[in-house]
Amino acid sequence: MGGSKGYSFQKLTQGGGHGRPLKSGVTDKNQFLTAVSKNVQDQIVSQALGLLISYSTPLSTLAAGLELVKLAINMCVAGAKKYEETGDSNQAIEAAAGVVLDKVKEKLVSEVIRIAVGVAVDGTNIKMNDTSRNIIVDSLSSTVEEAIT
Amino acid sequence: MTEVNIKEIIVKVYSNLIEENINSWLKAEEALKESKMTPQEQLNLREKIRTVATKISSEFADIVINKGFPTNNITRDETKAIISKLIEKYREELKNDKSSS
Numbered sequence: 750m751g752g753s754k755g756y757s758f759q760k761l762t763q764g765g766g767h768g769r770p771l772k773s774g775v776t777d778k779n780q781f782l783t784a785v786s787k788n789v790q791d792q793i794v795s796q797a798l799g800l801l802i803s804y805s806t807p808l809s810t811l812a813a814g815l816e817l818v819k820l821a822i823n824m825c826v827a828g829a830k831k832y833e834e835t836g837d838s839n840q841a842i843e844a845a846a847g848v849v850l851d852k853v854k855e856k857l858v859s860e861v862i863r864i865a866v867g868v869a870v871d872g873t874n875i876k877m878n879d880t881s882r883n884i885i886v887d888s889l890s891s892t893v894e895e896a897i898t
Numbered sequence: 899m900t901e902v903n904i905k906e907i908i909v910k911v912y913s914n915l916i917e918e919n920i921n922s923w924l925k926a927e928e929a930l931k932e933s934k935m936t937p938q939e940q941l942n943l944r945e946k947i948r949t950v951a952t953k954i955s956s957e958f959a960d961i962v963i964n965k966g967f968p969t970n971n972i973t974r975d976e977t978k979a980i981i982s983k984l985i986e987k988y989r990e991e992l993k994n995d996k997s998s999s
Contacts, residue, residue, distance in 0.1 A: 781923065785924070785933050785935075786933065786934065788933070788934060788935050788939060790939075790942065790943050790946050791946070791992040791993075792992070792993070793924070793943060794920065794943075794946055794947055794950055794992055795989045795992035795993045797919075797920040797923050797924065797947070798920070798950070798985050798986075798988060798989040798992070799989055800919075800923055801916065801919050801920070801985055802982050802985050802986065802989075807919045808978055808981070808982065809974075809978075810915060811912065811915055811916070811977070811978070811981050812974040812975070812977040812978040812981070813974060814911055814912060814915055814977075815908075815962065815967065815972060815974075815977045816974075817911070818907055818908055818911050818968070819967070819968045821907065821911075822904060822907060822968055823968075
């Protein structure tokens, strides 16, 4: 993971990266830094939440996230059914990829894909060891990335 | 029978995304420079962030599932409006909570 890659605090406050600061951002930033320096925990979290909705990129990522969750659910339902029938993770991947190619239409952040696919796999009842899980998550993530890039 | 727990998936994805954003800002150079927090205080803060992110995500999941997700289409604008409202609600609650200040 590495949320700072796309929308770090500095990038956002400076208007760099994909972020586009709003006017309220400067005040929020100062309040956030003051809260951190005083170590008032509720205020730190409160100001960070304020920043989250003040900048367009993080909020847009959250808005797009639901589409990704839907995609990951569809993939995993398809993959899990095939895995249940065959016990073969390769066939499960192929079944999941079939869903992807039909559904994906636009580009999303690759790390978000991995997070969503990873938790979607965790959300199924498929029992597998860490290695198998990683292979499936990597394969599904790559398939999604290839399909939408 | 294989089942997918939709609420669990939504909560995990959104908790992760919200946490990632907050932690990213917290770890930024400017914030760290000003920080006087001990490792234990930082740990407590991370726990607080995780708790709030999970609460927001859980309410978000209930709302979108009630609206028919994943069968019904929920637009990005709708999603943005729902999540903004929830974030603002918890933000106000924290601002008004004097117990930890």
